[in-house]
Amino acid sequence: MRSELEPTTAEWRQRFETINTFMLDLDGTVYLGDQLFPWSLPFLRKITAQGKQYIFVTNNSSQSARYYVEKLTRMGIPVRSDQIFTSGEATRYYLDKYSFARRIYLLGTPALEEEFREAGFTLTDDRPAAVVLGFDLTLTYEKLRRACGLIRQGVPFIATHPDFNCPTPQGPIPDCGAMTALITAATAVAPKVIGKPHQEMVEALCAKFDIEPANVAMVGDRLYTDIAMGRQAGIMAILVLSGETQREDLDGSPFQPDRIAEDLGEIAEWL
Known part of the structure; x- marks a missing residue:
């Protein structure tokens, strides 16, 4: 219909x-x-x-533009990497627009880490300009502990997107918004959300x-x-x-x- x-x-x-x-x-x-x-x-x-x-x-900031190009190409869709835009890329644009130093503490997948490094960012917990949270499928308690400590010290907190759940064939799984809620509950600091x-x-x-x-x-x-x-x-x-x-x-x-x-x-x- x-x-x-x-x-x-x-x-x-x-x-x-x-x-x-x-x-x-x-x-x-x-x-x-x-x-x-x-x-x-x-x-x-x-x-x-x-x-x-x-x-x-x-x-979805857990995957790179390269991943989506490969997936869409397999499906028969002609696409270039510059036709893919993720919340991770928007977050990098935001950091550059507001002149953040290119030193961040990133909670993200290896794919997201690679994209930030390729864009010239240094990923570190030593005096970072911001704590950036993505859809981190490799999230650990140690990452959370370090992030919360930095945020309590006043380091700006930025999240790539607000989604609480990510749909999968097996059902929804916790997304960036759910991880954000955990950190906010522990620090009483809400992030700047980009996506x-x-x-x-x-x-x-x-x-x-x-x-x-x-x-x-x-x-x-x-x-x-x-x-x-x-x-x-x-x-x-x-x-x-x-x-x-x-x-x-x-x-x-x-x-x-x-x-x-x-x-x-x-x-x-x-x-």
Whole structure:
């Protein structure tokens, strides 16, 4: 069944036709786990044929852009590393924008550590400029102890994204937001959070790709990250019902999309 919110009004159609960049969430929007949705590749081909661009935007900071390029390539999607944007990259942009010294204490996976080192950061617990928490699948008590000690000393605390759970085929697992809650409970210090839905994610995206918010659409399956970011940043927010959010979840939600589509295939019909 197709969405009842067809783009029929002249005002909305005019706005939609100005979109030249689609920011696309990944899991639940383009694929589910390791299974590519059948409508995703035709949608991307149609965007390309019309001279528009797409950028894959994810809060998952446990993996590098290289990982997503390899995964999408295996699925048959043509993609370059510069078309992948993670909350980890947005965090590095934030640190540079506000002139943090390139010495940080990082709680992250080896993949995230490698990306920070390649960007010129020194990872250390000796007088760091910030404590940065990512989605750390290698989190240990010792890492937590050191991080809490530094934060209590006044070292700025930054988290790559707010998600409490990460979906997996086996069910949800604790994500960065849950780890943040633990540290905040121990230190009484809340972090600066960078990823979706926060404005810093959009600022970093627009700066990197030299795009204007008025010409951008955010497409995703989560109200509290994808849609919230779009609405708060003043960019078009399109909800797809192919992932986490169901139509009944919109009742009472403070984050309402500009348009609802069953999936990327329906959006392709709008183009």
